Amino acid sequence: MTSSLRRWQTRCIEKALKQFTISRHFFCQATPGAGKTRMAAELARCLLEQNKIDLVLCFAPSCQVVEGFRSTFAQVLGKRLDGQLGAVGAAHTYQAMDYRDDAFWQLLDDYRVFTVFDEIHHCAGHDPLLSNAWGQQILQRVQDRAAFTLALSGTPWRSDDRAIALARYSSPEGKLICDYRYGLSEAIAEGVCRSPRIILLDNQKVTLVEEQVAEPAVRLFPSIATLLTESTVTYESLLRHDEVIDQLLRLGSAKLNEIRRSKPDAAGLVVCTDIEHAQQIANALRARGESGLVVTNQTPDAQQVISSFRHSDCRWIIAVGMISEGTDIPRLQVCCYLSRIRTELYYRQVLGRVLRRTLETDEQAWLFMLAEPILKGFAERIAEDLPEDLAVLSQFELTATSPDSFLSDADAGGLAKIDQGGHELGSLRGEADDEIAPVSDSPSYQVSFSPHYRELLLACF
Structure with missing residues (x-):
């Protein structure tokens, strides 16, 4: 051996x-x-x-x-x-x-x-x-x-x-x-994986101005979770909000700067919702004076782009479904989660991209995201390692007529593009079908945030 x-x-x-x-x-x-x-x-x-x-x-x-x-x-x-x-x-x-x-x-x-x-x-x-x-x-x-x-x-x-x-x-x-x-707790204890530090970004004074009425209504919310549950504002719309993007990138960049002082090639990953969203985030990074690569299933030679990033000292890679499962880039140590996917399987796979340990001193990995209730629940369960109830097979009735109609979000991640000769051309990962979808009409409301944000640290081993 x-x-x-x-x-x-x-x-x-x-x-x-x-x-x-x-x-x-x-x-x-x-x-x-x-x-x-x-x-x-x-x-x-x-x-x-x-x-x-x-x-x-x-x-x-x-x-x-x-x-x-x-x-x-x-x-x-x-x-x-x-x-x-x-x-x-x-x-x-x-x-x-x-x-x-x-x-x-x-x-x-x-x-x-x-x-x-x-x-x-x-x-x-x-x-x-x-x-x-x-x-x-x-x-x-x-x-x-x-x-x-x-x-x-x-x-x-x-x-x-x-x-x-x-x-x-x-x-x-x-x-x-x-x-x-x-399990994750064993891997951390034995120095195989980094210990995750998950930061949830919240705001205690969110202002919503609803514009569809004759007299615009102004409402205040004490948290992002309350805003999402008691208004028509969607989680995805917040992910596209310039201020939300800027705040999450600010946190991620500050942490990456700190890590790179001792590990100069450390890098960050931004997980996005679609191609237009990725370009919005790339522009926001450039406005901060940051460097970053965008990779989606529409990127020419995407595999080569990822391989080049793996061995470079570029600070950020901005991905739509391309770096969520199995992709090995050990220098990734910071992640900003701006994907609309909210399944525990996908969330844990993304977190896994920054957990691979390379040095004795790089014992921590950092993930930044909004304090959205479902994601917060996933973060709280990270400290419990693998929830055993998720690995239990539930019984259910067969209601579909074709086995192919059972395609789930677990299957959607990782489809490979194949030409008629059976040759692999690229990959359709995660949210691939939505990458080229048209952007919905602008919502009939405006959301603004207090300058004072709250950062909650979870899943600290």
């Missing part, structure tokens, strides 16, 4: 090798940023050295993550994972599975194949009627044909409560059974 492995990686590999003597499947839940890809590559190396497998196939939810798998496996195995002549295997997106022909899948019958599924929660399986397209491929093509399978997830639950492919659940409780679990 490689000496540079983290303790959890070594323990997980040892347990997987032992389990593979009696079962072909292994499910690992490890917090985002813990190093699941490296663990999977080292496990593949052990299986190859023990002459238990001939080939390796990896599947992941986006092109960026696939490239990370190819790079890490090539480094660990000393052989390419690009599917070309002389390679030890291949890595593809889940979407690309639909475009592989029978000759490709015949590999699982002709050779002993180790298959790795990253962020397996994107694949709903078990029952063909309750599976999504990716889960069906695993059920029909892989589950009973692969020599061994490794399912990985940092957030092993689905927002639609369907079973995850290759996962086992207790009966009758429906609790997910992980063969190995490595």
Whole structure:
């Protein structure tokens, strides 16, 4: 076993090798940023050295993550994972599975194949009627044909409560059974992940002027949460409010300045709602004298842009769905959350982008966001590590006529663009369908804030 492995990686590999003597499947839940890809590559190396497998196939939810798998496996195995002549295997997106022909899948019958599924929660399986397209491929093509399978997830639950492919659940409780679990609190204690510091921005005097009436009505609210629950103002409209953007960027920039005094290449991530929103934020950063790159699914050579940023000293990257899950940029240490997505799965995946630790001294990660009630609840639960109730399979009635109609926000993240020949062109991540949507008409109200803001620190380990 490689000496540079983290303790959890070594323990997980040892347990997987032992389990593979009696079962072909292994499910690992490890917090985002813990190093699941490296663990999977080292496990593949052990299986190859023990002459238990001939080939390796990896599947992941986006092109960026696939490239990370190819790079890490090539480094660990000393052989390419690009599917070309002389390679030890291949890595593809889940979407690309639909475009592989029978000759490709015949590999699982002709050779002993180790298959790795990253962020397996994107694949709903078990029952063909309750599976999504990716889960069906695993059920029909892989589950009973692969020599061994490794399912990985940092957030092993689905927002639609369907079973995850290759996962086992207790009966009758429906609790997910992980063969190995490595939580955020353990990762922080062992120095694997940074400790999150989540800052919620609030305002105790919000003024709303409603303009749709003859006499404009002026109302005051003691918090952003009250404004959102007792008025027609939407969370998304606040995300586009120039003053809100400026305040969140001010906090993020100040923290980034502080961190860069001891870590000069530290960087920040701004997670946006759509392309126009990203450009608005880029303009706001420029007005502050900041440098930043914008990357969306419309960005030419987006993967190259992300790779260039990974190895540069540019301060900010402004992303729409492109850097939320699995993308490895260790120098990211500050995040401003300005996405309209409010699911715990997406929120935790974004937080994971700034948790990957690189030095003994970079023990903290910072996330700044509005004090919106749902997001505040997620932040409060971060300190509880993985809420076990989210990994419980709930029973529900089948109401849709087509399995594809079950596509959820968990599935929407990580679709890959595929041309008619099955070649991966880019990725449609997170809010991709909304990136090119027209902006709605201006609201019939104006919101202003008191100069005095309140900052609440949560999720401090």
